[in-house]
Amino acid sequence: MKKILMRETGSVDVLYEVEASIPENADNELLIKMAATSVNHFDLVIRKGEYFSTIPKEMQPTFPHLLGLDLSGVVEKVGKDVKGFSVGDHVIGLNRTGTYAEYVVANPADITKITEKADLEKISGFPVITATAWAATVKNGQIKAGERVLVHGGAGGVGQMAIQFAKKAGAVVYTTASEKNREYLLNIGADVVIDYLTTDFTDVVSDIDLVIDTVGGKTHDNSYQVLKRGGRMVSVSMPPNAEKAAQYGISASFVRGELPSNVIQEIVEDYTHGKIKLNIANTFNFDVEDVKRAHLSFDDRATSGKVLIVMGAK
Secondary structure, X not given: OEEEEEOOOOOHHHEEEEEOOXXXXXXXOEEEEEEEEEEOHHHHHHHHOOOHHHOOHHHOOOOOEEOOOEXXXXXXXXXXXXXXXXXXXXXXXXXXXXXXXXXXXXXXXXXXXXXXXXXXXXXXXXHHHHHHHHXXXXXXXXXXXXXXXXXXXXXXXXXXXXXXHHHHOXXXXXXXXXHXXXXXXXXXXXXXXXXXXXXXXXXXXXXXXXXXXXXXXXXXHHHHHHEEEEEEEEXXXXXXXHHHHHHHOOEEEEOOOOOOHHHHHHHHHHHHOOOOOOOEEEEEEOOHHHHHHHHHHHHOOOOOOEEEEEOOXX
């Protein structure tokens, strides 16, 4: 089988392709034939060697390293101790030991069986962004109908999912994004789109119940002041400032993501029936030059939406 590894941290040139034996799954594991994966910010952080101090020790790479978190595919083998899965099942999930390979071994706890009607290639863009947005909006954010929510970076993967979670909950949704993404974001549920290139969001919004921050930096720092007392800040970009949160009388938390099976199943069902949208920016084949291009495409801040890498299992 083909797999694409990184030999060290650095530019896309650290990625290289190898032929390897199909791995053997243990009795408590699944062997999955990959349909597709997608590029996430975390892949670039690892590849470039950035922010290692913020990454859990168990997720820091040893070399050669297999990148990738998002997984969609078909179950090839089922360990004898695994319950609830059969050969041929269509599945989705997160694989913390990497996904840039034609076959991967996975922990069943991180994998969810889905309808065979789902497009395995397109849904590969959902796991990481759904896990992060659900944790930020629903679990930590405790979103309620009628609340006013500000989602920073609405055109990004996490941002667009957070908008849709908030709208589904019955919230009034504000988001920051560039003007070119306005129509798409209004279409997926945003009520107000604030062009961050021309407008200071602090001049537009106030008395916000919940801020979901996917941007960080100055945007994060300026968000405390638009929250009502008793409001909530949930950040996926950087840990909030506890002193500042206390000063403004809000609660603030930092999340990495969580993906209950029922949540991802519902997202896939809704996507399959057109009830939820996913902006796919680019799709690349599974060879080393295309994977390099996928990374460069994701790193291009002019690109909005998910970047997929397709292996082809059906």
